[in-house]
Amino acid sequence: MKILFCGPTLPEAQALIGTDIVLRPPAVQGDILRATQDGATVIGLVDGHFEQVAPVWHKEILFALSQGVRVYGAASMGALRAAECAAFGMVGVGKIYQQYAAGELEDDADVALLHGPAELGYMPLTLPLVNVVATLEDLCARQKIDPAPAAQLRLAAAEIFYKHRSWRAIVARADLPTGTDLKRIEACLSTGTINQKRLDALQLIDILRSAPALRSTAPEGWTFNSTSLWKRLLNQLVASS
Structure with missing residues (x-):
């Protein structure tokens, strides 16, 4: 069974993945563990909650990997966790993952945005910083904007809290x-916006489709350590099921 955790990054994910991949909402702590125990052979992590609830725990990703589950991450929380867990076998996909892996991005909030509920298709209300950066890079490459103002716009975007970030707010704050x-x-920014998160998520879906639908052998070079905190999470999961 292949499972994809996705929401605001790709609202139309269900229509794109067909019946071969099970779609689950943005992940929170315990969801990767639950997917592993449900029999997942491949897990794709795109979106995850992080502010109002406990986010996906690295330990549950390591547990999934130790059980031979192939775990891929991209675009949002998935890109961040993939960069952090790459040494243990999690596979990162896309440009945003590469930026986290290279240290160009560090903050969880760089991929965050304010959005509507699932019932309204996760309607985006603000801009994630990664899309701002991708847009400015593209406009500079196409000579639609000069490097100096682009640098000021990027600086302004980084200084704005993700719940307030919009092109209007960025332009107003930038030292132009x-x-x-x-x-x-x-x-120019509005019409030329590059949704890098969406592009990376689409790339992840392509990889999930082609990934073998079976678990691999346990990774070599490290052993999963079942700590007291880990056992507590296991007990909580059993109690809630």
Whole structure:
């Protein structure tokens, strides 16, 4: 069984994955463990909650890997956890993962955005920093914006709390030269937005489709350590099931 944890990054995920992959909502602590115990052979982690609830725990990813589950991460929480667990066998996918792995990104909030509920298709209300960065890089490459103002826009975006980040807020905060046509800049950014999170999630789905639907052998070079905290999570999962 292949399982994908996804939500606001790719609201149309269900229509894209068909019947070969089971879609579950953004993951919280215990969900990777639960998927492993449910018989998952392949797990794709894209979205995960982190502010109001406990986020996906690295330990449960290590447990899944120790059981031979193939675990892939991309785009959002998945990219972050993949960078942190790559040494143990989790596979990162996409540009955002590469940025975390290279240390270009460090903060969980770099992939965060404010969005509506699942019932409204996770309607995005703010911009994640990773999409801002991808957009500015693309516009510079196409010479739609000069490097100097792009750098100021990126700096401004990084300084804005993710729940308040929009192109209008970024342009208003950026230290741009006097006389800059702010409306033109904002329009350029809005029409040229690159949704890097979505692109990376699509890449992950392609990999999940082609991944063997069976567990691999246990990884070599390390052994899963069943600590007291881990046993507590196991007991909590059993009690809630």
